[in-house]
Amino acid sequence: MDTTVPDIHERSVSPHAEYRWTTTEIVVTATIAVTFGVVFWSWNLLWTATGGAFSALPPLQGLMYGVWLVPGVLAGLVLRRPGAAFFAATLAAVVSALLGSQWGLVAVVYGVAQGAAPELVFALRQYRATLTTALAAGLAAGVASLGLDLALYYPTWAPNWKWLYALTLLSSALVVAGCGSWALFRALRKTGVLSPLPAEAPPAAKAPALPGA
């Protein structure tokens, strides 16, 4: 068996793919979202608990932010087609709301923003899965979240606190949501678990017909 995985550029799907989403693609994307929903469940309580700890210098709480942005970026890398990032991020938020997150509908609004922003980046980068794309996508999700946070929660902060918060949040977005998602994506590819996805098929095999015919 070939243990080296070919360069991802060679295998990326055309962004104007003519085929509809396969069931596998839909369920895998949804499962990425749901898996992070499970992981966040323990983190959500941590966020509330550390709120007190960060009260000395609240803008530092931005450092924890990156994890929440991973599902959208990771889904975009794994699926490499329009809508993947958006679907994953929104679903992760909806699931957390349905499970009783204290943020309810607000979480969904955030999810939509945290999915739409990377979606834009992936489109501009033509759905090529590279480290640069991942970093840009993570950063974009961070910017969207930052905007929402400053508008909704921290409008009365002094400018220097706002800058500090931006710094910590965006760093976290870049490192965790950008690099972190990239690392996860690479590791997943090597395990072979992504091979049923059309995005992993060699280019020659991708006819407009539905995969599996």
Added chain:
Amino acid sequence: MTAAAVTARGFGYRAAGRDRWVPRDVSFQIAPGERILILGASGSGKSTILRCLAHLLDPSGTRRGEVLIDDQHPSQSRHRIGLLMQDPDAFFALDRVGDDIAFGPQNQGLPRDVVRSRTEKALNIVGLDLPLAHKVDELSGGERQRVALAGVLAMQPDLLLLDEPTSQLDPSGALLIKDAVSSAVASRDTTLVVVEHRVDLWLDLIDRVFIVDDAGDLITGSLNEVIDTAAAQSTWLHPPATSPRPNAIEGEPRRTAQAPVLHAKSVTFSYTSASPALADVTCDVDAGHVMAICGPNGSGKSTLARALGGLIVPDDGSVRATANLVRDTNSHLLSTDIGRWSSRDLAGRIGSVFQNPEHSFVEQSVRAEVEFGPQVMAASIATDELLERMALTHLAAFNPFTLSGGEQRRLSVAAALATSPDVLILDEPTFGQDPATWKELLHLVLDQRAQGRAIVVVSHDERFVDAVATTTWRLEQGRVVGRQLQDEQ
């Protein structure tokens, strides 16, 4: 409903990234209304055959040969085929029983009243008297399996394909499934193909038996014909109940001196504030002995194993290591309470092997996986020798997640043994394994026992426990209700 006829000529399939064709070259004919049992070792391609009939093969692989359903390509017959796959945890579409069973008929575009009646009929066939609004999450394992079967039966398929429908169930649950299937196919309006290891269960229902051998080819015939042919290939047929107990054959020493390594005292633990998983359990683990933990589902067997493995901290009581186990660490003083040990201290002393081997994998190659533990402990290891012993040498460069089930099982055991722990804990090692792996595990456990390792085995496989255990502890509802020594069995 008219039963479907199936023809296969030279069918073969090769998964993405693999070089073997599994199955390799399979040809058969099934008459309408016939009932077929497919046997074969794990990984021989049985599930692949079913998926091909249902036109649901993984598109990333390559296929060859021809398969026809009533002389048509399977894609034309999708709506007539019902396929039930192995994993009941990855089946359900909706959260209530009635809604989920209705899922199939709804997708077939049937009117609402027909869907309703089919749902009720299917529930009847599987013998479940549940309200349609009952939540799937609140069902027991056996009930889930039956609801899943109902979901497939509600589609009233002309070809019913079942992939190990009873593998997760105990004997009584398995019988319920088999009875349900019997009534569903009684009128011979449905062709049945079942993949199973439990031959004796299905014997009276089936007409013919197919065997997929290790090469990926097919032998067909009536039960007697086929069993005789395959008798020489008995690696994958369950050892008959009357065979002599292996350790009598092996000539293993029956008794070695007691050298306790772990004392569990009054261990109490609950996962939630509801009922406790373990209540006041006291037991000892000795070197050179195999401690088997048995009991019904939910009796706390796995919880006890985790406590003995230092992976959960008891709410009350403790699990303490004896001086034999604590050993010199030359960097810090080690508490006797294993719940307080760091991950690294634990790895070198107590190895835990989980039911799903994938949960333990941390590296990207088999070699690295085996070397991980020793590296963490800054110890050295004869990697090649260990790989050789566990028949993993040819897989050394592969990613652990790409291995087959049996290979992963061997790897997780190898990784646990790599740090030379004094205690080895195995959680349901034979669960869902084919008879060949069963024998491998048997020899392994007996071998380790002879080498003086303390072994704990959690299992509901009575035959395995009989063969390896020195002491058998029985749990019920978190309490010890019995303890049996080997000589008394």
Added chain:
Amino acid sequence: MKRNPLALLAPALMLGIVNAITLNMPTHLLTLAVTMACVPLLRIKAGQFLRTSWPLGVAAATLVLVNSLADPSPGIGWADLNTGLITAVRLLAIALPGLVAFMAIEPVSLVDALVQYLHLPPRFGYGGLAAMRLLPTLADDLHLRRMALRARGATPTGIVGRIGSTHTLLVGLLVTAIRRATRLATALDARGFDTLRRATARPSRWTGIDTTWCASGVIIALAIGSIPLITS
């Protein structure tokens, strides 16, 4: 009889927006009053409400503290507390309506409604629902993986080590999850999922009561939203 999810979410969204675009105590307080009145009307149990909303209370309290400290001038005066208080109440007013709405919604009804009325592609909606069926199993997998890693010696205590082990944890968890996902996808297709159409999908009911809820909710939201315009 359960309310149609959209009948609750539309007013909740409006209330959230109305409070997000202003900083006006009467608006926020009225929103909270109206929302709390809906809790018994929607037959939400007190226990469930408290269990779900207490972290929000903590967040609000923290916000009072944090925003009071935000002012560069030393000490905490009444003005600072006032700022803190109003931002906290505003936070509650933004988040609570949506929270209460979700407490009265069932996932499957939500998808049914989105598919029928908002033209959400059905395979995405029901695919998402099917993935939610994996939640209990995934939670178990996470628990097992954590323990298995501890047994392997893969749970270090330092900060750098923790990052590495989190990555390892996630990789393993995602592999197991994606495997289940591909098996689930095959099982769904085996029951005709790939032929799912909006026409044959599950129905979603919208009754007169839903119209009442939705309409009155939106009107109330607009009324509350116009308070700042009237008083300024």
